[in-house]
Amino acid sequence: MTESKNPEPELVSAPLRGEVSRRGFLSTLAMAWTAFSLAAVGGVGAAVRFLFPNVLYDPPQEFKAGFPSEFAKGSVDERFTAAYGVWIVREDGGFFVLSTVCTHLGCTPNWLPAEDKFKCPCHGSGFIRTGINIEGPAPRPLERYKVTLAEDGQILVDKNTKYQEEKGQWGLDGSYLTWTA
Ligand code: FES
Helix, strand or coil: CCCCCCCCCCCCCHHHHHHHHHHHHHHHHHHHHHHHHHHHHHHHHHHHHHHCCCCCCCCCCEEECCCHHHCCCCCEECCCHHHHCEEEEEECCEEEEEECCCCCCCCCCEEEHHHCEEECCCCCCEEECCCCEEECCCCCCCCEEEEEECCCCCEEEEEEEEECHHHCHHHCCCCCEECCC
């Protein structure tokens, strides 16, 4: 027997080749669809995220600080310093509320009971307990906030209203709560 000059082609049918190709196409299509879907979901997520941006909520500007009898005479109360940025100072004749913002560049001074003053750690400004600046670069006293008595008898601090000594505002109603009990 002689070998044929034109051997039979490999037995891979054309339809089978077409089927593999179709399968590959469908698989590629599925992957593309999945990728598109994920991208779409991601886009929607980003859009929703954009509708609800990160918001830092400030603490309320007005708050009750408790009853006057809870404050020892002569005390500088630091219970509201971290949350509200104030010191509540109790004198024999009443209360005033100091801002914890240094009037130099805005750092937070520390209350030093042994030295009876506030001392700013940033550039060394010092303030006596009334808030008056006595040393360092701070150009003016600490600010005071409005303090009154709420209907239920608690001390009410309102940071929306502030009083500046250099403007003669420490004598205004609301800058001091008279309380002698
Ligand atoms: S910020 Fe307080 S001394 Fe500068």
